[in-house]
Amino acid sequence: MTEWTVDHAAGVLLAAEQERTDRGPITDEWPGLDLATAYQVQRRLIDRKIAAGETIAGVKLGLTSRAKQRRMGIDSPLTAWLTDRMAVRPGEFLDLSTLIHPRVEPEIVFVLGQRLSGPGVTAARAMAAVSEVRAGLEIIDSRFADFRFTLPDVVADNASSARFVVSSEAHRPDGLALDLEACDLEIDGQVADSATGAAVQGHPAEALALAANSLGERGIDLEPGWIVLTGGLTDAVTLKPGMRIVARFTHLGSVVLQVS
Ligand code: OOG
Ligand code: MG
Numbered sequence: 001m002t003e004w005t006v007d008h009a010a011g012v013l014l015a016a017e018q019e020r021t022d023r024g025p026i027t028d029e030w031p032g033l034d035l036a037t038a039y040q041v042q043r044r045l046i047d048r049k050i051a052a053g054e055t056i057a058g059v060k061l062g063l064t065s066r067a068k069q070r071r072m073g074i075d076s077p078l079t080a081w082l083t084d085r086m087a088v089r090p091g092e093f094l095d096l097s098t099l100i101h102p103r104v105e106p107e108i109v110f111v112l113g114q115r116l117s118g119p120g121v122t123a124a125r126a127m128a129a130v131s132e133v134r135a136g137l138e139i140i141d142s143r144f145a146d147f148r149f150t151l152p153d154v155v156a157d158n159a160s161s162a163r164f165v166v167s168s169e170a171h172r173p174d175g176l177a178l179d180l181e182a183c184d185l186e187i188d189g190q191v192a193d194s195a196t197g198a199a200v201q202g203h204p205a206e207a208l209a210l211a212a213n214s215l216g217e218r219g220i221d222l223e224p225g226w227i228v229l230t231g232g233l234t235d236a237v238t239l240k241p242g243m244r245i246v247a248r249f250t251h252l253g254s255v256v257l258q259v260s
Contacts, residue, residue: 004030006037010044013157016143020100025144025153038152039218045158046081054083057227058112059215060138062159064207064231065199068105071235074151077201079211080159082227088165093260094139094239099162102141102239104257105232106185106247108178108197108204109136109166112226116208118216123205126212129222130205132170133178135255137247138229139163140236164229169253176251179203183233186246193234204230 002008009026016023027033033041050056062068062078069075088094096102113131141162144153154160179198184191201207207230212222222228237245243259 002029004033006040006044009033009041009156010048013041013045013143014048020098022100022143022145025149026156027150027153033152033156035152035155038155041156042080042158045156046083049083049085054085057082057084057087058229059211059222059226060159060161060164060229061207061211061231062154064201064210065195065233067195067199067235068232072147072154074154076151077207077210077231078151078155078159079214080155080161082161082164082229086161086163088139088163088257090165090168091256091258092165093258094163095260096239096241099139099141100143101147102139102162103147103236104239104245105138105140105236106183106234107136107138107229107232108181108200108252109134110204110208110228110230111170112222112224112228114224116212116222118209118213121209121212121216123203123209126208127173127205130173130208133173133176133252134170135167135247135249135252136229137165137245137255137257138232139165139239139257165255165257166227167253167255171252178205181252182250184248185234185237186248187237188244192237195233197233199233200231207231
């Protein structure tokens with residue numbers, strides 16, 4: 001019998017990512033995996049990536065919209081880590097053979113100009129720390145078969161993080177009504193889904209505050225220069241070879257991903 005530990009779980013998830021194989025939920029084999037331990041697994045996994053030369057690019061929120069919560073059957077938002085190795089330039093081709101079963105989702109992205117230390121961060125304070133707002137696409141790739149997982153599983157798996165694209169166009173936050181900001185998700189020229197920023201916790205600034213507060217409880221600050229992905233606005237779409245995906249926003253501009 002396997003002795004499940006934080007270290008073992010991190011190793012299992014890293015191996016699945018490297019070998020591009022999916023597996024059953026960890027909680028099937030380790031029912032004792034609770035949320036706090038799952039965040040330790042997530043941290044261990046990132047520490048191993050850092051030891052292997054990756055650097056932290058920022059953080060992401062997951063399951064902040066009803067569309068995502070409904071689809072995944074989990075109604076609590078979570079946080080996870082982004083590294084430099086996950087960044088894909090806008091318009092760059094994504095090679096599907098490097099991933100397991102990737103899906104894409106449009107997101108509103110913040111770049112931080114100031115440190116944010118929770119708990120106690122309000123949406124207004126969070127927004128004041130933002131230097132830029134950008135359009136984004138996140139490519140998620142659960143290490144669990146069929147994206148079937150419980151909350152501790154998906155937390156341990158760094159919230160299915162795989163790749164992300166951030167628009168080169170940047171906007172100052174003042175004057176933007178991000179709850180009203182609309183986004184069409186276009187697949188090969190057809191609008192597949194659409195939403196407004198209000199889909200994410202009522203306002204993306206609430207999602208940023210949530211990240212600052214939940215990381216703050218674990219003694220982690222959000223650092224200047226970090227990117228924050230505020231969570232999928234719509235349900236995610238499965239990527240297929242040759243697809244061209246555009247997240248087209250009303251004021252933030254567009255961001256494109258090409259699949260090879
Ligand atoms: C979990 C990751 C969720 C989001 O933006 O809601 C996420 C998943 O759906 O596999 O990235
Ligand atoms: Mg996401």
